[in-house]
Amino acid sequence: MLGLAVQIWVIVGLSVLAIMLLMSMLAKLYRKAGPHEALVVYGFRGTRVVKGHGTIIFPMIENCRGLSLELMSFDVAPQQDLYTKQGVAVTVEAVAQIKVKSDAESILTASEQFLTKTPELREGLIRLVMEGHLRGIIGQLTVEEIVKEPEMVADRMRSTCADDMTKMGLEVISFTIKEVRDKNEYISNMGKPDVARIRRDADVATAEAERDTAIRRANATREAAVARAQADQERVLAETLSLAKQAEAQRDLEVKKAQYLEVIKKQQAQADKAYDIQTNIMQQQVVAESVKVLQIEKEQQVKVQEAEINRREKELIATVLKPAEIERQRIETLAAAERQRLMAEAEGQASSIRQQGEAEAEIIFKKGDAEARAMNVKAAAFQEYNQAAVIDKLLTGLPEIVRALASPLANVDKITVVSTGNGDAAGLNKITGDLTQIVAQVPALFETLTGMGLKDMLGKVRQIGDKAPKPDQEQSK
Numbered sequence: 048m049l050g051l052a053v054q055i056w057v058i059v060g061l062s063v064l065a066i067m068l069l070m071s072m073l074a075k076l077y078r079k080a081g082p083h084e085a086l087v088v089y090g091f092r093g094t095r096v097v098k099g100h101g102t103i104i105f106p107m108i109e110n111c112r113g114l115s116l117e118l119m120s121f122d123v124a125p126q127q128d129l130y131t132k133q134g135v136a137v138t139v140e141a142v143a144q145i146k147v148k149s150d151a152e153s154i155l156t157a158s159e160q161f162l163t164k165t166p167e168l169r170e171g172l173i174r175l176v177m178e179g180h181l182r183g184i185i186g187q188l189t190v191e192e193i194v195k196e197p198e199m200v201a202d203r204m205r206s207t208c209a210d211d212m213t214k215m216g217l218e219v220i221s222f223t224i225k226e227v228r229d230k231n232e233y234i235s236n237m238g239k240p241d242v243a244r245i246r247r248d249a250d251v252a253t254a255e256a257e258r259d260t261a262i263r264r265a266n267a268t269r270e271a272a273v274a275r276a277q278a279d280q281e282r283v284l285a286e287t288l289s290l291a292k293q294a295e296a297q298r299d300l301e302v303k304k305a306q307y308l309e310v311i312k313k314q315q316a317q318a319d320k321a322y323d324i325q326t327n328i329m330q331q332q333v334v335a336e337s338v339k340v341l342q343i344e345k346e347q348q349v350k351v352q353e354a355e356i357n358r359r360e361k362e363l364i365a366t367v368l369k370p371a372e373i374e375r376q377r378i379e380t381l382a383a384a385e386r387q388r389l390m391a392e393a394e395g396q397a398s399s400i401r402q403q404g405e406a407e408a409e410i411i412f413k414k415g416d417a418e419a420r421a422m423n424v425k426a427a428a429f430q431e432y433n434q435a436a437v438i439d440k441l442l443t444g445l446p447e448i449v450r451a452l453a454s455p456l457a458n459v460d461k462i463t464v465v466s467t468g469n470g471d472a473a474g475l476n477k478i479t480g481d482l483t484q485i486v487a488q489v490p491a492l493f494e495t496l497t498g499m500g501l502k503d504m505l506g507k508v509r510q511i512g513d514k515a516p517k518p519d520q521e522q523s524k
Contacts, residue, residue: 096151125178129185137229144220157216197224327417377451
């Protein structure tokens with residue numbers, strides 16, 4: 048029983064070992080092709096291509112080799128110069144990408160050509176074919192076409208090499224020209240006209256841009272200047288309008304002030320005029336009463352001393368009546384002059400000032416007339432003075448007369464002298480000359496008032512002095 052079990056286990060182990068050996072042998076006989084390669088199987092079953100799957104290779108009767116389907120990239124750079132259609136020697140460097148076609152026929156064709164060759168040898172053969180075709184294509188083209196149209200060269204290269212590559216089971220995936228150069232600097236000089244033209248166009252464009260910029264800058268400057276000038280004009284106009292408004296407001300204010308001042312001064316003038324009139328009336332009454340008192344006193348004195356009354360009568364005529372008349376005329380003259388001055392000032396000022404001047408002139412005139420009337424009353428009271436007293440009063444009153452004649456000039460507030468250059472009668476000399484003429488008119492004024500010349504009057508004084516009783520005579524009497 049034990050021996051039977053051992054035999055069973057031995058049989059099982061040998062079976063397993065046999066199966067494992069069989070599987071190991073089968074694994075060695077089975078070959079798989081990856082996606083990047085193809086298996087070319089040849090033997091008693093003929094030549095076949097295995098791609099993308101596996102197959103069993105029977106030993107001694109079949110064999111297989113792998114063919115790479117990967118892309119081959121290599122440089123196509125002939126060592127000799129290539130001559131273009133123009134006869135220009137150029138050196139062209141290109142890069143080509145080539146692979147074995149994926150169909151079974153192409154794989155078999157490629158295997159016939161390259162299956163036993165190394166990759167370097169295979170690429171060398173392909174490069175020779177590519178360089179030959181490149182030389183032929185370059186000879187049909189100009190340098191300008193090669194340099195400016197590299198895609199056209201690549202297309203022609205692919206179309207030209209297609210037949211030869213197909214015969215070898217290959218296909219050109221891409222062909223790219225890396226560099227084209229020459230020893231005579233043809234290519235570098237070829238671009239100089241374009242460079243010069245481009246530079247010229249660039250210079251022209253730059254000049255035009257600068258010109259346009261300058262024009263726009265000038266236009267902007269001009270527009271800015273115009274805007275600034277317009278703004279200044281508007282500012283000046285606004286300032287002018289503002290000043291005009293201010294002037295109008297100031298004028299209205301001054302007019303209103305003048306109107307108020309006119310009303311005030313008119314009322315004040317009316318009040319002053321009424322006051323002066325009433326004062327003059329009271330003064331006239333006082334003077335009248337005083338004259339009456341003097342008359343009474345003089346009547347008593349006449350009773351006592353008639354000789355003294357006669358002397359005083361003459362003296363009254365000379366010292367009171369004539370001076371009173373002169374004083375009345377002087378006052379009237381002053382009043383008229385003051386009235387004319389006030390009227391002239393009032394014409395230069397506002398209407399309110401004119402009314403005030405007329406009121407003041409009228410007041411002064413009334414006052415002067417009242418004083419003249421008072422002096423007449425005094426003159427009527429003193430009619431008993433003798434001629435010597437009259438002459439004495441006239442002589443002593445000469446300075447007052449001259450001062451009265453010149454008094455209108457003292458009332459002048461301001462004198463503006465305009466010299467026309469007409470000798471001594473111009474400028475300030477005219478004023479002093481007028482004063483001299485006024486003083487020279489005093490004798491004529493005495494003659495008008497007294498009816499006799501100043502010389503004759505002085506002679507009468509001497510006669511009166513001779514007729515007067517001497518002190519010795521009075522003592523002898």
